[in-house]
Amino acid sequence: MAKRVAIGQAGGPTAVINASLVGFVETLQQEVELFGVYNGYQGLYENDIEKLDAELLGWIKSHRYVNGACLGSGRYEFTTERIQKSLLHLKKHCIDTLVFIGGNGTMAALHKLAEEARHIHYDLQVIGIPKTVDNDLSETDHAPGFGSAARYVATAVRDISRDLCAMQNFEQVRILETMGRNSGWLAAASGLLRNGKDDGPHIVYVPERIIEPEHFLANVREAVRSFGYATIVVAEGCKINSFSDQVEKANVQGRTILGGISGVLEKMVKTELGVMARAEILGMNQRSSSAVISKQDQVEAFEVGREAARLVLHGETGRMVTIQRSANIDYTFSMNSCPLQVVAKGGERFLPDALIDDPEAYYKWLRPLAGEDLQPYPTVRKRRILYEKQ
Amino acid sequence: MAKRVAIGQAGGPTAVINASLVGFVETLQQEVELFGVYNGYQGLYENDIEKLDAELLGWIKSHRYVNGACLGSGRYEFTTERIQKSLLHLKKHCIDTLVFIGGNGTMAALHKLAEEARHIHYDLQVIGIPKTVDNDLSETDHAPGFGSAARYVATAVRDISRDLCAMQNFEQVRILETMGRNSGWLAAASGLLRNGKDDGPHIVYVPERIIEPEHFLANVREAVRSFGYATIVVAEGCKINSFSDQVEKANVQGRTILGGISGVLEKMVKTELGVMARAEILGMNQRSSSAVISKQDQVEAFEVGREAARLVLHGETGRMVTIQRSANIDYTFSMNSCPLQVVAKGGERFLPDALIDDPEAYYKWLRPLAGEDLQPYPTVRKRRILYEKQ
CATH class of the missing domain: 3.40.50.460 (Phosphofructokinase domain)
Structure with a gap:
């Protein structure tokens, strides 16, 4: 049976956060069953989770170049109690994998959720996709959203x-x-x-x-x-x-x-x-x-979504996708991943x-x-x- | 002897006001001697008027796609006394023609200046080039600057x-x-x-x-x-x-x-x-x-500058360039002109x-x-x- 994979968006939207979502669903839609989590962690807690059928997938993919978070995002205090209830919803939907696109707060919450899942012996795969306009996420050279905001x-x-x-x-x-x-x-x-x-x-x-x-x-x-x-x-x-x-x-x-x-x-x-x-x-x-998007940022946002999809298929868990740069001149980038725990511990990254x-x-x-x-x-x-x- | 033509910019800058300036100077630079008036009407009153040599013309032309007003603009109460002193400066420079790019206030002031010049028998040719983001100039279908601001x-x-x-x-x-x-x-x-x-x-x-x-x-x-x-x-x-x-x-x-x-x-x-x-x-x-410029607005801004140059060469005076539209669908525009006096009297134009x-x-x-x-x-x-x- 195909893996059941849920994806959500959290925190302040960016000009390219939907590109990450599209990169993710495009890469996985033939391989797994996809579910959308609406309005970020609040949707997880309130069981606002829906199977993404062909029509919904088409609608999501039409947002590749559209700002805002089309699944709904938001800010939500993700207490231990709320996490525990969220896990029950996910279990009921027989979700194997949970992926969230977000920044520091989102990654810390995702880590906490992974810990709680392990605690109840729920074998949930958890992957984070980086996003921030502030560029204060640690462990990655930079995160999608920042390039366009800087521009x-x-x-x-x-x-x-x-x-x-x-x-x-x-x-x-x-x-x-x-x-x-x-x-x-x-x-x-x-x-x-x-x-x-x-x-x-x-x-x-x-x-x-x-x-x-x-x-x-x-x-x-x-x-x-x-x-x-x-x-x-x-x-x-x-x-x-x-x-x-x-x-x-x-x-x-x-x-x-x-x-x-x-x-x-x-x-x-x-x-x-x-x-x-x-x-x-x-x-x-x-x-x-939408008028001041950095093309490089747009490309990278899409690619971190695809990379997260590959991590899902490779069975990795508890990790966030990261970006490495080759050099400032003749810039190219590659992707890797790091433990969510390290990102959560790293906290805000400041300008050196x-x-x-x-x-x-x-x-x-x-x-x-x-x-x-x-x-x-x-x-x-x-x-x-x-x-x-x- | 070649005509001596002074040009200035007044009021709030727009994304395309420099395009009008460039359209104007490009069309005239072989035909007349061009002078720049710095900082709008204040420069006129304070004799901040300079012959535009090849270097300055080149610098101005490099602003075709640059927002802001490269000659300096500003807001300045143009009292009768200040207008009279300004006319003395223009006379000393042997200026035949004064052209200003601006909105309602600029056109009203330009009309007053033309009246004062006639009063002292100074045969000064006066032409206005429309500009406003508010689109409140009368007698023209719309004015350059508005299209980009609306976008x-x-x-x-x-x-x-x-x-x-x-x-x-x-x-x-x-x-x-x-x-x-x-x-x-x-x-x-x-x-x-x-x-x-x-x-x-x-x-x-x-x-x-x-x-x-x-x-x-x-x-x-x-x-x-x-x-x-x-x-x-x-x-x-x-x-x-x-x-x-x-x-x-x-x-x-x-x-x-x-x-x-x-x-x-x-x-x-x-x-x-x-x-x-x-x-x-x-x-x-x-x-x-600069990122949200309407191409049509950019083109029209340049063209009203060129049209003003033609009015200068045809010896018209006391007029502002206007824009007419053919139709909303398959839109094309043409240019005409109307008396500054009518613009000044028309005042602000409201949304019907x-x-x-x-x-x-x-x-x-x-x-x-x-x-x-x-x-x-x-x-x-x-x-x-x-x-x-x-």
Whole structure:
């Protein structure tokens, strides 16, 4: 009898998470019986599990180039009790294999579920497919979703900075807030397309470093004096000084939504420097934009789905697919896997000091993921500084 | 002796305003002596006018596909006194022709300048090139910049809605705020790619209509009940009831920056309906995004620049280039011109009632401008409503 394999998506969607799902189901649909788990771990707990017939498989496959998570994703506290009940549902469906696409939280939960299954002698095969826009998953060079988000941040910041450059008599400072939670991979990507020091972003803050208000204001003042305008990038997870907390937008079901630090900095600039500043949160488009997908990211997302399918067929269990890179130049990638336990223990991966201190080294690492095709804009021509005249 | 022609850019930049500049200078550079006016009308008043040599022309032409205004733009109150001083500068440079690329404010100012020139018997030829993302310029079917901005709004809202659709157990409502000032062309564009009633945006508010809080809350409640989530679009210029003012983000040099109504509605939804809502301002990317340019818009922006060059050579004056369309299907456009005075008198153009009440008719009108190539996403598959269970 064919294996019975259930697949779900969890956590924040990305521009390419559906590509991983499609890669997975396309590779397996002739070999096993496939089941969809709807709305992430909540669907597992609530037995929202459905056999994927030809019609459903066709509908899923039509999402290869579509952002969002077509099975439904979500955030859900996966307590031991909920895991135990979920295992009963899976058992009733005679599921042999459970595969989830997700980030740190998803992998930790998947590991816990595998442990609980072993505990009750349920021979459940468990495989994880990596996904994150924050790039904070350990044990993999990077994860699908990040390349497209980084491309979004790099182009959006470059474009908004060029817009600001033209509007210097009206506003001098824009503070652009990126996703990334506690890690600075996305925020640091904002400088990828900067062409010369007159071009923005002029200053970038990552959560791995504390923002010192005095330095911040001095940096902004200096940029406005030198260039007539200042494009500042700040990660949502930055702290303004070592005593302060991260700025929270909301708290939903015990999970903090970060957001709003750009507004705090906007006020500081307006009050202390007396120049017009505008905070802007780059928002959900960072993980959703269908127009700014990195082709490499799209390909890799599909391939990690296929690789997970191969692990299923080879009988591997308790593992997450990982990506290795050959080199930064003439980039190629290969895939491997690592124990879910190691990923769970690894926790969040931060942007290393060496890359924070050497942005060019970071851009070399990033370029193949965000898109080698990205062309730099012409240089910004130095103009008369209008700000000093006011 | 060759004509001496000065060109400037004014108002908020767009993704394609530089294409108009390039179309203009490419067409004229062999025929006339070209001068650049930096930073819009402020540069005119402060004599920031420079002859465009081969190097500068080359640099300008490298901006054909680059967003922002490479000559510098800006907002500037162009008082009669400032206009008079500007005319003295132009006279000193022996400028025969002044051309500005801009929107309503720019055209009104250009008309005033032409009047003042006539008053002092300065035989100055004056031509306007239309540009606006708000599409509120009268006398032209539409203006360059709008098609790309509409494409941005349509794709961003569609993408963010698909993301929300997958996150229903975590958040149920997103309120997305668009540009457009007092007119609803951009906000209404958000529905262009909606595929069936389960898909977002579920509700769209344009400034031409007042939002009634009771209706708003009832609509949101109904959408969340029916679909499990609600994607709401609101134009920055909407008023919440007939007594209230528009929501202002800031006031700079006497000019109001609208912004923040989505935040007001977010609070209302959270407080009155008790569901998780997130406001998001689509922001500067609407007018800046290099990744979401409509090819048709790009072509038309270039062509209105070329048409302005022809008007210069034909000795026309006091006119703005306009665009006419043949038909919505098998769309082609032609160009004409109209008196600046008529544009100035026409003021802001609003979204007509007929198009507000018949979105499909509006989408037919819009599709050739935003991009015939935009493909609809697969339909949203009805899932169990999670919200009711909470």
